[in-house]
Amino acid sequence: MNEQTSPERRIVVGVDGSPxxxxxxxxxxxxxxxxxxxxxxxACWHPTTVYDWMLHAKDPHQDATARKTLAATVADALQDAPPVQVRQSALPGKAAEVLVERSSSADLLVVGSHGHGGLPDTRLGSTSHSCVQHAHCPVVVVRPSES
Structure with a gap:
């Protein structure tokens, strides 16, 4: 008997440490x-640029900072969470571009309404706005809870 296996369901979520x-x-x-x-x-980090020229060597501090922020955020989120597989990736590039690219093989893309650099009076940040417009799968935009 030849059983077909269904492809794994994937939810991609952008993490930058913001609420x-x-x-x-x-x-x-x-x-x-x-x-x-x-x-x-x-988590995404943008390579250092000097006068709009990308440096050839990757800055290890940006990668390490992104990985550390991601690990801490995931650990905190999993404290009271159900047992779900969470894979972590810190990738170079602009967040919107990386997340849209990753959405091509995802069932769902989840982003915050605005993260680091977001203006407090805006309803949607530039990354979430770009993801909503260009993602290859459905997108959920989550606003931080009112506290």
Whole structure:
């Protein structure tokens, strides 16, 4: 008998350490528990530029900082969460571009309404706005809870 295996369900979520992205990660974990999906938590860092020229050598501090922020955010989100597989990736590039690219093989993309650098009076940050416009799968934009 030849059994077909269904492809793994994937939820991609952008994480930058902001309250909005922390809420997005928690939402993605709850959704993954309901749907049997795995979560791909992605932090992005933009390579250092000098006068619009990208440096050839990757700055190890940016990568390390992104990985540290991602690990701390995931650990915090998983404290009271259901047992869900969460894979972590810190990737170079602009967050919107990386997340849109990763959405091509995802069932769902989850982002915060605005993260680092977001203006407090805006309804949607530039990364979430770009993801909503260009993602290859459905997008959920999570606003930080009012506290």
């Amino acid at each position: 909005s992205s922390n809420q997005a990660l928690r939402w993605a974990i709850r959704q993954a528990d309901l749907t049997g999906a795995a979560v791909d938590a992605i």
